[in-house]
Amino acid sequence: MRVADLPLAPEYVDHFEQEGIEELYPPQTAAVDAGVCDGGNVVAAIPTASGKTFVAELALLTADGPGLYVCPLRALAREKFEEFDRLPGVDAGISTGDYDSAASDLAGKDVVVATSEKVDSAIRNGADWVGDLACVVVDEVHLLGAEGRGPTLEVTLATLRREAPAVQIVALSATVDNPEDIADWLDAELVESTWRPVDLRIGVHADDTVRFDDDTEASVPVDTADPATNADTEVTAELVRGAVADGGQALAFVNSRREAEALADRLADERLTAVADAAAADTAAGDDVGERSDDTAADDTDATADAATVAEELREAGGTETGERLAESAARGVAFHHAGLSSDHRALVERAFRERRLAVICATPTLAAGVNVPARRVVVRDQQRYAGSGYEWLPVLEVHQMCGRAGRPHLDPYGEAVLVAAGEGERTELWDRYVTADAEAVESKLRDPAALRTHTLALVATGFAGSQAEVLDAFAGTFYASRTPNPDLGGDVGDAIASLVDDGLLAPAADDDAGIEATPLGEQVSRQYVTPDTGVRIVASLRTVEAMPPEKVTELTAFEVICDTPDMVDTYLGNAERAEIYQFARRRSAELTTDMTHADDFEGWLESVKTARILAEWVDGASVDELVETYRIGPGDLESRIERAEWLLGAADALADVVGVSFPALSSARSKL
Ligand code: ADP
Structure with a gap:
């Protein structure tokens, strides 16, 4: 057609x-x-x-x-x-x-x-x-x-x-x-359809051989005898090197930010010439990308210059220490990519890779979702990720999405994705788990009580539902209801409504026995787009603020109020820092709404204090670098917390209005973010 x-x-x-x-x-x-x-x-x-x-x-x-x-x-x-x-x-x-x-x-x-x-x-x-x-x-x-x-x-x-x-x-x-x-x-x-514009083959590397799902094999010998090196990393390096030497680009997926940076560092030592080789190979193959000169000798210089301009752009986009490490690595043709990077740096890395000014990206799985960064070869070094108490296998869908990045239309004859296995036993495991397996089925998570509370409140607050029956009617149009033969949500929605009434967000309607309506507080919680739990938490803190001496209510108070809610992202608190944050909380306890001797979840609260402290120092003029250095967070983490703080301070301000608490530090803190 x-x-x-x-x-x-x-x-x-x-x-x-x-x-x-x-x-x-x-x-x-x-x-x-x-x-x-x-x-x-x-x-x-x-x-x-x-x-x-x-x-x-x-x-x-x-x-x-x-x-x-x-x-x-x-x-x-x-x-x-x-x-x-x-x-x-x-x-x-x-x-x-x-x-x-x-x-x-x-x-x-x-x-x-x-x-x-x-x-x-x-x-x-x-x-x-x-x-x-x-x-x-x-x-x-x-x-x-x-x-x-x-x-x-x-x-x-x-x-x-x-x-x-x-x-x-x-x-x-x-x-x-x-x-x-x-x-x-x-x-x-x-x-x-499984049709793709560029063929894709997926394989597993073990014992010096990649076995692909199209029944082909490739010999990729790697010396893994040196106990000072990590065997999976050496295999990854070899697979990346091969793709780049062949005129392609490569994406390597690992399971943590630190690993992404370490692998980039490892690969950067040899990449510069590889980028030049890639350019030369393109020209030799008569590749018609149109951006490369026909002069092979000039291509070496071009590729080096390309990588240098990427480094320059990265430096211009923000002079943080992480940015500097990224720029140094990019100058040698290799970048790392993870959620700790600032969004500008992430976008620059993605664009430079698409424009073929970078040979390799070492990334955490977040890169696999959505953004368009195709490569000749994808290497999935790690198939497990640390999840709180131990390592867990990545979902099949996630690994398939990583693999799907292989093969650049109009540029590559084919795409290749290789999972790195430790030996024949693991090859079989990975083969069954990821190569031949279908991705998981999509299942609704609507029945989660927190989700039901949020959406029940929203339906009532917007006027789409005025009774339990009408809430159930509205949910009848969901994926959950269509997937569940007898989606009897009555009990769960009844519980959600009862808990929202207890929290003062919903109330029985004045003129109708079966009716429910949102209280002014519930309406504001829904409009501000915070979860009911966050709304309730903020209101409880506002009550404490009301009773505090006004001179003790500071911007730190404002930040503590919003950071100690489920809608703020947690900030990791290392053991070494714990004592320091504890001392800080003691020193400034008069400004905090939570009495540390009574905190329900003391560790969680201490993390909130850490986030609040970071934000308070930020509005006091601390630089990104100082905060990154002192609190060991990434520039991207700081960015996302600032953005959430802006939203939550605005929400808290609106809720303070509803409950009649004067708390000017909320808007002053917000205006400085
Ligand atoms: P995705 O399915 O991942 O969203 P895109 O829509 O981004 O893929 O398409 C990938 C690339 O294929 C784009 O560069 C697009 O311009 C190109 N493309 C899409 N359809 C055609 C087509 N019918 N003929 C040629 N190129 C196409």
Whole structure:
């Protein structure tokens, strides 16, 4: 099927042809056949790089009104927004600051790109653009199975469909075990395909040999005898070296930030020439990327210069110590990537890799979700991750998503993903667990009591439900209900309502025996987009603040109040630091709302004090580097805490208004963040 044959205006056909899209990929043709251009609901479960964005664009462009693109990851949202905004005559908007309230200027946009939390928040705050939608595209719909955000996504979609029954839903999924269940729920046609634009083979390395799933083998001998080196790392280094020497780029996945940095350091020692070799190999192969000079001698210099410019850009984007280490490594063609990096650094690394100015990224699994960074070869060194009490196997879906990054369309003849095993026994284990196995089925997490409390409160506060029966009606449209033969949520929803009444967030309706309504506090908790538990915690702290001498109520108090809530992320407290934070808490105890001798969860509270202290020093002018150095957090961790603090201080301020507590330090702290 050709783009020119689709029901699209000529300017769109031209636009796509300029982007190199003339003939549809097979899964795209299947999506058209399933009705994506005719307003039909479609679920497409197809691999990475098989052209999901184009499917989304077809739905959005042929819909009879404004469209919404729901995207779980902010880095990815930006990419999509820019892509949609380039479409001729399309005015796109973006709303991804996960937690702030609805921006009214989104009304009138042709396409809005937003996270599911942002859409949920917009609905709770009565944003009118939501009611006008003709088409909703949900990317990464398999995240329905994720705790926390999964329930938000399913309740939001159920609400959208209830409020606008004619809305077209197009859901894009990774290849999971039960896409038909998602299609059933959404009354959608299912398009399921394993077609990829570049062939992918997956294999396991053990005992000097990679055995692939296409029955081929490759000999990759590695000297692992030296007890001073880690055998898996040496194998990874060899696999990466091979891919780069062959003119490709490589992604290596490990299980922690420290390991990502250590591996980058290990590889950087030899990468510089490898980048140059890669450039030379491209030219020799007559690669038509168009950016490289034909002069092989000049290519060595080009590649070195490329890596040097990446290092320069990284330094310009923030002169932290982590940034400096990253820049030094990037200057030699290798970067590391993990959640501790600032978002600017992460974005720069991703872009430089796509532009082939870096040969290798050593990453934690977060890189595998969503963002477009294809490589010739993917090496999965670690298949287990530390999870609190011990090591756990990574989910199959996660490993498949890492592997799916292999193979760059138009550049690589094929993609290769290799899992590193310690020996033949582990080869068999990895083979069964990841190579031949299907990804897990997507299962709803709505029944989680915290999720039910959050969404029950939201349904009542927004006026979508005014009784237990109406809450149950609203939940009848969820993925949970469609997956459960007798979804009897009555007991659980009854418990959720009773606990919300106890907490003062809901109350029996004045004029109706069976009715419930949100109290002013409950309404504000829902609008501010904090969880009921956080709302209750903040209110309890506000009561303490009320009784404190006003001169003791400081910005540190404000930070402690918001940090000691479930909506703030914890900050790891090492043993060495514990005594120091304890002393700090004692010294400043008059400013803190929690009496340390009575803290329910003393360790958790101490972590909150650490986060509060970091934030208080930040507003007092400490630099990122000082904080990173003193508290051993990454610049990215600081960034995410500042962002959450801004949201939670605003929420606490609104709640203080409702309960009538004067607490000016909340807004003064917020204005300095
Ligand atoms: P994903 O399925 O991972 O979201 P994308 O939509 O980002 O994949 O597409 C991957 C790449 O393939 C993009 O560069 C896109 O321009 C290109 N592409 C998509 N469809 C076609 C097509 N029919 N013909 C040629 N290139 C295409």
